[in-house]
Amino acid sequence: MNTQTYTAFFSELAKLAEAAGSVHRRFKKLCEELDTHGVLSGTGHKRISIPKTVLSEKDLRDLGFVSVLIAVPESGQSSFRSFRHPDNNYHLHEHGDHWTMHKDDHASSTMLVRKLFMEDRKGSGSKKSGKPKNSAQIAGQAALEFLRGTPHIVTEGIPGMYYYARGKIVKTPGMAERLAVELPREYFHRIRRWRPTKEAS
Numbered sequence: 001m002n003t004q005t006y007t008a009f010f011s012e013l014a015k016l017a018e019a020a021g022s023v024h025r026r027f028k029k030l031c032e033e034l035d036t037h038g039v040l041s042g043t044g045h046k047r048i049s050i051p052k053t054v055l056s057e058k059d060l061r062d063l064g065f066v067s068v069l070i071a072v073p074e075s076g077q078s079s080f081r082s083f084r085h086p087d088n089n090y091h092l093h094e095h096g097d098h099w100t101m102h103k104d105d106h107a108s109s110t111m112l113v114r115k116l117f118m119e120d121r122k123g124s125g126s127k128k129s130g131k132p133k134n135s136a137q138i139a140g141q142a143a144l145e146f147l148r149g150t151p152h153i154v155t156e157g158i159p160g161m162y163y164y165a166r167g168k169i170v171k172t173p174g175m176a177e178r179l180a181v182e183l184p185r186e187y188f189h190r191i192r193r194w195r196p197t198k199e200a201s
């Protein structure tokens with residue numbers, strides 16, 4: 001590998017590191033915005049709306065979020081899937097060219113079980129025990145992890161279904177529409193100045 005090739009290689013690595021740092025910084029800012037300017041909008045958790053030009057699906061996956069199909073839906077969401085993270089309780093729903101984001105108080109059963117299997121695939125379980133786990137052990141641990149998610153089901157899942165059903169009955173606007181009105185105008189002006197991602201998917 002000649003000097004020119006080395007230079008190009010390390011230049012590309014530097015760009016990748018900068019991009020990774022950028023998305024983490026951007027997400028940290030969004031979490032701070034959620035804490036300080038999020039609105040309840042008829043639910044039990046603060047929420048913000050995020051344009052996909054600020055945070056793309058690729059960004060979410062780079063941050064470690066995974067798509068899930070088992071979650072209480074939001075009024076007006078454009079997809080049955082939503083995004084959760086195995087290591088924190090942030091939850092994003094898709095509304096066309098925007099996401100809505102809130103933070104659950106408790107980890108969901110589905111993510112606790114999913115994290116167990118992710119860690120098992122990485123071999124963390126084998127390192128701790130010194131020998132591979134059999135299917136019965138994994139199933140037993142999965143059941144325990146699911147039960148650990150009971151607080152989320154009771155305190156957030158059931159109330160969430162109530163808010164969703166109530167919204168359907170009284171025909172409230174979709175969540176993204178409500179947030180567009182209820183969030184401070186300065187919030188949208190501020191986050192749209194952040195460096196946009198190249199892919200808004």
